[in-house]
Amino acid sequence: MNAFRSNTPDRTFEKLNTNGNFTRLAVSPGIINKHYTPAQFQKIAEVVGDSGAIKYSASYSILLSVPTINVNEIINELQEAGLYIAKQGPIVAIKACDFCDGDKMEAAEITEHLYEALHEETVPSRLRLNINGCASACYNAVYDDIGLVYQKDSFDVYLGAVPMGANAKAGTLFAKRVSVQKIESFLQQIIRHYQKHARPNEPFHKFYRRTNSAEFWQALKPSLISAFGVVSF
C-alpha cells in the first residue's frame, strides 16, 4: 500500500519554518529539458541534506526547502550541476513542453528568444506563458495565462484560461498564426496592457475577463490586425 503510505508529510515547508528559517527553490533541468541526470539528483539530495525537504510540483519543477542561511551557496552548487532555478514573484514565468524529448525542436530557438526577452518583465501578478511545440499541445498550453501553440513558423495564441478552481477552464483563441518574427512584439503589447490597466495583484485571467471588451483592447485591435494578421476577440 505504498500509494497511500505517509499521506501526511512531516517535513512540509510550513512545518520546517516553525522551527527554523527555510527558503523554497523551484528547480528543474531547464525550460525545455525535463530529464534529470543521476548526478543532479545526487546534488539535490546533498544540498537538501537531513534538514530540508523535497517535493514535486505541478509546474514541471521540484520544490526544495533549504536552510536560508546557506541559500546562496546552495544556488551556486545547483547551477554548477546544470540545474535551472526559477525566479519567484510577479514576473512573466515561461514554461514549455519538452518538444517530444528533443525530436521536434522547430520552436526551440524562438522559445529561448522569448525567454530572454520576457522573463525579467515585472507584472501585477505572476503570469504563466506556456509554449507548446505542436497542435497536440500535450503540455496544456491552453490552460495557462498565455498559451502559445506552434504550427509551421507561427503561433496560435490563447488567452483567458482559469488555471485552477471550480471554474477552471481553457483559454480562448485570441490570435491565429502570429508569425515567429512577430510573436515577441505581439506578446509585448499584451503584457503592456496588463502592466498598465490591471488592478494591483490582479491575476491575468481576471484582468482579461474584466477588460476584454474595454476600449483599450478595441483600440489595439486595428493595429494588431494590420501588424499581425488575423485576430479574434
Ligand code: SF4
Ligand atoms: S506539444 Fe507537441 S511537440 Fe510538445 S511534447 Fe507534446 S507532442 Fe511533442
